[in-house]
Amino acid sequence: MENLLARVTLNPAVSQGKPTLRNMRFTVAQLLELLAAGMTNGEILADYPYLEEADIQAALLYAAHIANARSIVSFPFVA
Numbered sequence: 001m002e003n004l005l006a007r008v009t010l011n012p013a014v015s016q017g018k019p020t021l022r023n024m025r026f027t028v029a030q031l032l033e034l035l036a037a038g039m040t041n042g043e044i045l046a047d048y049p050y051l052e053e054a055d056i057q058a059a060l061l062y063a064a065h066i067a068n069a070r071s072i073v074s075f076p077f078v079a
Helices: 002-007 028-036 041-047 053-068
Strands: none
Touching: 002 053, 028 041, 028 053, 041 053
């Protein structure tokens, strides 16, 4: 499962250094937003044929690692 994370790349020359998938100009955040909007894996893969199923799994695993990490960044809560 950890080798999935190798698909997530951080390159200052690509997408302003944001986490991307396989060094393409497709960010992890973009993929997560598509999933959050309700798109299925199949719909995403049909709309973005250069992505692979493993890219989706890698983005989810990366997000899980980020969510579990200790952070010194605080986000304001809006009620």
